[in-house]
Amino acid sequence: MSASIKDNVSEPGRWDESPVLTVENLTMRFGGLVAVDDLSFNVGRGDITALIGPNGAGKTTVFNCVTGFYKPTEGRIIMRHGSAISDAEVRKLTESGEQSMSTAEGAIFLLERMPDFCISRDAKVARTFQNIRLFGGMTVLENLLVAQHNALMAASGFTIGGIFNLPGFRKARQKSIDKAVYWLEHIRLKERADEPAAALPYGDQRRLEIARAMCTDPQLLCLDEPAAGLNPRESSELNELLQFIRSEAGTSVLLIEHDMGVVMEISDHVVVLDYGEKISDGSADYVRNDPSVIAAYLGVEDEEVAEAEAEAAAAAAAAAAAASAAGQTMSGGEPAGEQETKP
Structure with missing residues (x-):
C-alpha cells in the first residue's frame, strides 16, 4: 500500500500527501486476542493527529507499537525524515532487511524493526504516558x-x-x-x-x-491522554502549547485523547478505533458527523448505524434537490404549478 491510505472509512486529506508516519496494515495479537486488526493511517507532517475511540479500542496498543514497547505481529510502521521520500525508497528499505536508510532528502526508519531506545534516539519519536x-x-x-x-x-x-x-x-x-x-x-x-x-x-x-x-528535538511527539484530569483553564493552556509545538517548533503530534473538546479544537486529522479496527479517518468535521463514530460512542446496534447512514444520505439528496430548485427559481423560471396558462 502506498503512503496514501485509501479505504471505505477514510476521507482523503493533506496527511496523505507528505506523511511523517505511516502505519500500514498493523496487527497486534496477544495469544488469541486481536488488540489491533489490520490498521492503516497516516500522520501528516506538521499536523496534530488524534487517535480516539472508546475504552479498550486499542489506542494505547498502537502507541506501544509505534514507540517500540511492543513489536507488532504484522504490518509496517514507517517514519520519514524528509518530505520527498518516495514509496520506491521505502520498498528498497523493506527488502533490504535493515532498520533504516539514508536518502537524498533525509532518512527512512522501519520502527517495527527497531529497539525502543533507537526509536527515540535515531527516529526522533518522543512519548509521554497516561500517568505523569x-x-x-x-x-x-x-x-x-x-x-x-x-x-x-x-x-x-x-x-x-x-x-x-x-x-x-x-x-x-x-x-x-x-x-x-x-x-x-x-x-x-x-x-x-x-x-x-x-x-x-x-x-x-x-x-x-x-x-x-x-x-x-522529536520529529513526532506521541501524547497519551495529555488532557486527562485537567480543569478547563489547564486544558486551554495545553491547547495553546500543542498549537505552538505544531506551528512554531514544526513537530508533528499524535495524541490519544478522550476530551472531545480538545480533540475537535486542535486536531487537523482524527482516526477513530473501535475493537481494534478503524471505523473512521478524516477531518474533525468529517469524523464528528460519521454515524459509525456516533454509534461507537453511544453503543447503538449495527442496524441503527445503517438506518442513520441511509437517513443521512436521503437528507443530503433532499438538500441537493432543494438547492437545485432554488437555483432554477433564481435564474428566472417559475416553480412548477405556479406558472400562468397563456391563452
Missing part, C-alpha cells in the same frame, strides 16, 4: 536537562570532557540549559525552575512532561 512520570525530587530545570543526557554525554567524550570541564562540554552544557529555559518560558514555568517538580500543580506537571519530551 517526572522525577519529582529533581528541580523543574533538572527534569529538562536530564532529557538531554545523551547529547551531554557525547559532548563530554563519555565523562572525560565533563571531568576536566573542557570547552566542548561547556558549550554543550550551556546549549542544554538554553534549550531548557526556552521551553520553561513557553510553558510559563521559568520562575519555578529551581522548585521540585513534585511541588507543581497537576496541570503544570503535564506541561512540564511535554516540554521534557520536546527537549529531545
Whole structure:
C-alpha cells in the first residue's frame, strides 16, 4: 500500500500527501486476542493527529507499537525524515532487511524493526504516558536537562570532557540549559525552575512532561491522554502549547485523547478505533458527523448505524434537490404549478 491510505472509512486529506508516519496494515495479537486488526493511517507532517475511540479500542496498543514497547505481529510502521521520500525508497528499505536508510532528502526508519531506545534516539519519536512520570525530587530545570543526557554525554567524550570541564562540554552544557529555559518560558514555568517538580500543580506537571519530551528535538511527539484530569483553564493552556509545538517548533503530534473538546479544537486529522479496527479517518468535521463514530460512542446496534447512514444520505439528496430548485427559481423560471396558462 502506498503512503496514501485509501479505504471505505477514510476521507482523503493533506496527511496523505507528505506523511511523517505511516502505519500500514498493523496487527497486534496477544495469544488469541486481536488488540489491533489490520490498521492503516497516516500522520501528516506538521499536523496534530488524534487517535480516539472508546475504552479498550486499542489506542494505547498502537502507541506501544509505534514507540517500540511492543513489536507488532504484522504490518509496517514507517517514519520519514524528509518530505520527498518516495514509496520506491521505502520498498528498497523493506527488502533490504535493515532498520533504516539514508536518502537524498533525509532518512527512512522501519520502527517495527527497531529497539525502543533507537526509536527515540535515531527516529526522533518522543512519548509521554497516561500517568505523569517526572522525577519529582529533581528541580523543574533538572527534569529538562536530564532529557538531554545523551547529547551531554557525547559532548563530554563519555565523562572525560565533563571531568576536566573542557570547552566542548561547556558549550554543550550551556546549549542544554538554553534549550531548557526556552521551553520553561513557553510553558510559563521559568520562575519555578529551581522548585521540585513534585511541588507543581497537576496541570503544570503535564506541561512540564511535554516540554521534557520536546527537549529531545522529536520529529513526532506521541501524547497519551495529555488532557486527562485537567480543569478547563489547564486544558486551554495545553491547547495553546500543542498549537505552538505544531506551528512554531514544526513537530508533528499524535495524541490519544478522550476530551472531545480538545480533540475537535486542535486536531487537523482524527482516526477513530473501535475493537481494534478503524471505523473512521478524516477531518474533525468529517469524523464528528460519521454515524459509525456516533454509534461507537453511544453503543447503538449495527442496524441503527445503517438506518442513520441511509437517513443521512436521503437528507443530503433532499438538500441537493432543494438547492437545485432554488437555483432554477433564481435564474428566472417559475416553480412548477405556479406558472400562468397563456391563452
